Amino acid sequence: xxxxxxxxxIKNQTAITNLPRLYLDLDDLTINPVRLTDSDHTNKLYEDSxxxxxxxxxxxxxxxxxxxxxxxxxxxxxxxxVLIAPHGSLEFLRELGYKTFHPFIDETYDTxxxxxxxxxxxxxxxxxxxxxxxxxxxKFIDQVKPITKYNYVKLRQKRLENFxxxxx
Numbered sequence: 434x435x436x437x438x439x440x441x442x443i444k445n446q447t448a449i450t451n452l453p454r455l456y457l458d459l460d461d462l463t464i465n466p467v468r469l470t471d472s473d474h475t476n477k478l479y480e481d482s483x484x485x486x487x488x489x490x491x492x493x494x495x496x497x498x499x500x501x502x503x504x505x506x507x508x509x510x511x512x513x514x515v516l517i518a519p520h521g522s523l524e525f526l527r528e529l530g531y532k533t534f535h536p537f538i539d540e541t542y543d544t545x546x547x548x549x550x551x552x553x554x555x556x557x558x559x560x561x562x563x564x565x566x567x568x569x570x571x572k573f574i575d576q577v578k579p580i581t582k583y584n585y586v587k588l589r590q591k592r593l594e595n596f597x598x599x600x601x
Contacts, residue, residue: 435549479510483574484538484562489518493548498525508588511581513538513573515559520546530587532580537573538562 442449479485485507491499498521507514513534516522523533523543533540539561542554565573 438549438552476510479507479512483513483570485512485514486559487514487516487518489516489522491519492517492552493519498522500526500529505588508581508584511578511585513577513581515555515562516543517552517555520544520551530591531584534577534580537576537580 487503487507489499489503490501496519498519500518500522504514504516504518504522504526508531515538516526520543523540527533539554539558542551542558545551545554562573
């Protein structure tokens with residue numbers, strides 16, 4: 434951890450350790466359901482927010498590009514997102530045929546190899562998004578809607594393709 438990040442963590446240690454448990458839809462972390470839950474609670478969380486901060490299983494580069502259900506959940510809910518993952522993960526998502534949210538979200542963090550620098554860039558972008566004015570927010574939502582819809586349709590098509598392949 435670089436010095437700036439270490440100082441920031443030390444400064445905020447009490448606030449971080451006193452955060453309440455934050456579960457999106459399951460509080461049992463010993464299971465990983467294949468199916469997405471369709472609970473009113475989960476739907477409300479997506480409806481009451483305008484972007485997701487997705488923390489993938491791995492962040493450090495030594496594991497390679499690896500996407501899990503964490504990345505695909507906001508796609509199912511047609512929700513824009515910022516991805517906390519190894520560099521190149523958004524590029525990998527695009528290679529799979531999905532669209533990402535540039536220029537509405539600054540995704541240059543995805544190209545940064547240095548983990549500390551990439552995290553700082555992610556945090557800076559999250560802060561920018563969290564501080565959009567009401568006018569900017571409405572514009573943002575309107576601009577990303579075609580991307581979220583495209584990704585949702587793409588995911589549904591992939592599920593259908595996989596089903597047809599299994600039928601063989």
